[in-house]
Amino acid sequence: MGTGQTLLTVGAIMLLGAVILSTNRSLINNSTVLLNTNIGLEEVSLATSIMEEATGKAFDENTDTNTVTSTSQLTPPASLGQENGDTTDLNDFDDFNGLPGGNGRIEVDTLSTGIYYVKTKVYYVSGSNPDVISNIATWHKRLDIWVWNKDVPDTVKMHTVFSYWYF
């Protein structure tokens, strides 16, 4: 086999190798995207579960069994969270400010595609601008939820605003 033929053979094999690698990469990327969306579905289901649970609680510790008519009667912004460090009794919405767990997050391993981590934060917002934290108590509390899986780069972030009415 002459030098020209050898070069042509080497070139052909390199070309074939490049095509195989490219195809393989494409297949893996495709599978990764689908796995990520599958995990994303479970993350959304987990986040909405927490939102449902939180919005089913009383608006505030002081509205659990009583009615309040002034924002001064609500829990101060700096005190939002579980009362007296009792992490087992989540009875109002702002108890979800920092769910109990290591490193400020809880671990959920009951779903089918691995271990999920959840972090939550509750704060007051104004009715006219619910995207900005209010430093004073208002009739509106916002819950931010972050859910992520250590095997997936993206984090699902969802939020809801819970309000109090009195008549």
Next chain:
Amino acid sequence: MGSQVLLDIVASMVVGGLLLIVALRMNDKAVENTYQSQAALTVQQNLTSLVENIEYDFRKIGYCRNPSLQPKTYMYILSGTDSSISFVTDLSNAGKLDTVQYFLGGHVPGDPNPDVKYLYRQVNSSPPVASNLGITEFHLRYLDGFGQQLSTPFVAPSQAQVIEITVRVEPTVIYNAAYDTVFAVWRQTRLISRNLKAR
């Protein structure tokens, strides 16, 4: 034909054969991957469609536009098992109560996936409407106000205040019948008529 030429031909046939095997395997893998990707996409789309419908009905449990017809507190669920539920709601916002029932049926006849079942939805006395979206699990858990799980079927449906819904969807048809490799799961906790409960 000299021996060198013969050796060249044999060697090139061996290398060519190896390359052909690689190409065929790659093609096979690409076909499998295409089928699995399509199946995964279909499963995820089916799951989201199903969950949208379930959420639409379940979030209105106990609601009635006409307050005088509203059921007494916590009497929204008429009956429930771990795979079926019957509840009242004003489904079309018409000011009258409807009875909605969800229940898991039997295996889908002729479906290659032996685990796929029908999910039925029945409104009032209309005939149940079956959906075949690849549902292999439709599991319901009921909790009382203290977070304690209620055993099913209920003795006292009025105690149920929270429902946990788990839905698993698998492809109805897939390459090499590898059904367990492609699936999507949705698990959600849903409160019953939270607007009436919240203070």
